Amino acid sequence: MSDIAAQRLVPIDVDGLCVTAHNRLLLAELNCRIGAEGITVLMGPNGAGKSLFLRCLHGLIPPQSGRIEFAGCQLDQSIIKRQSFIFQAPTVLRRTVYENLAFVARLRPEISADETDRLLTEMRLNHLTKQPARLLSGGEKQRLAMARALLTAPNLLLMDETTANLDPASVQIIEASLRTAAANGLKIIIVTHNIGQARRLAHDVLFLNAGQLTEHTPAELFFTNPRSAAASAYMRGELTTTG
Ligand SMILES: Nc1ncnc2c1ncn2[C@@H]1O[C@H](COP(=O)(O)OP(=O)(O)OP(=O)(O)O)[C@@H](O)[C@H]1O
Numbered sequence: 001m002s003d004i005a006a007q008r009l010v011p012i013d014v015d016g017l018c019v020t021a022h023n024r025l026l027l028a029e030l031n032c033r034i035g036a037e038g039i040t041v042l043m044g045p046n047g048a049g050k051s052l053f054l055r056c057l058h059g060l061i062p063p064q065s066g067r068i069e070f071a072g073c074q075l076d077q078s079i080i081k082r083q084s085f086i087f088q089a090p091t092v093l094r095r096t097v098y099e100n101l102a103f104v105a106r107l108r109p110e111i112s113a114d115e116t117d118r119l120l121t122e123m124r125l126n127h128l129t130k131q132p133a134r135l136l137s138g139g140e141k142q143r144l145a146m147a148r149a150l151l152t153a154p155n156l157l158l159m160d161e162t163t164a165n166l167d168p169a170s171v172q173i174i175e176a177s178l179r180t181a182a183a184n185g186l187k188i189i190i191v192t193h194n195i196g197q198a199r200r201l202a203h204d205v206l207f208l209n210a211g212q213l214t215e216h217t218p219a220e221l222f223f224t225n226p227r228s229a230a231a232s233a234y235m236r237g238e239l240t241t242t243g
């Protein structure tokens with residue numbers, strides 16, 4: 001096995017994953033295998049459990065029962081370190097845009113200065129390098145968060161509604177970057193309510209409703225013929241929140 005293959009965190013096997021809080025079953029025995037190929041899109045109405053599931057994959061929420069294995073290994077700190085998570089509300093350090101990236105680069109000596117500059121260009125941030133990051137607009141912050149996530153050279157990128165409030169140009173920049181990263185072998189799992197974005201990016205779709213995984217379907221089938229009634233209703237705009 002090559003070094004790169006040995007570092008992969010896929011497939012991800014989820015087996016009987018349950019999360020409860022205040023006597024409510026929030027994730028109800030999820031079972032799935034997320035493969036190596038392409039971008040996996042997680043969809044479902046508000047409150048379905050998408051963010052919870054993504055957080056479980058990143059070790060932020062301990063499940064009551066069930067297991068998650070990454071390429072056959074139990075989730076531990078070494079696996080979490082090889083993941084990047086981009087939240088809906090971007091977090092930036094109280095430093096300049098450039099320093100936000102240089103800070104990450106200093107932690108990883110193998111990252112070249114060229115890579116920092118390349119990502120600043122890819123995310124169209126090179127005219128803002130000296131600006132304090134906290135003064136960036138929401139879309140610019142999100143692009144900085146994306147550059148920082150890619151700079152860490154993760155084996156798995158998890159994104160929770162990262163482009164929800166971005167303008168079409170910023171969405172395009174981020175989607176183009178995701179496509180390139182996926183084509184170069186990075187496994188990406190994103191949550192989105194944007195059906196157009198899901199169509200553009202998805203290799204496969206996981207659909208959650210009321211804490212249940214109602215289907216896991218290749219994208220070409222999901223968008224023409226979703227298998228579950230819940231996903232069908234959601235795509236028609238007839239399924240809103242789950243209670
Ligand atoms: N820490 C928690 N304690 C108790 N309940 C929680 C906790 N976190 C989430 N929930 C509940 O779990 C359910 C799923 O929440 P989650 O944030 O995963 O939804 P979501 O699918 O991401 O929805 P949205 O599309 O609105 O982001 C919601 O009903 C929420 O209120």
Ligand SMILES: [Mg+2]
Nearest residue numbers: 050051052160
């Ligand atoms: Mg959410």
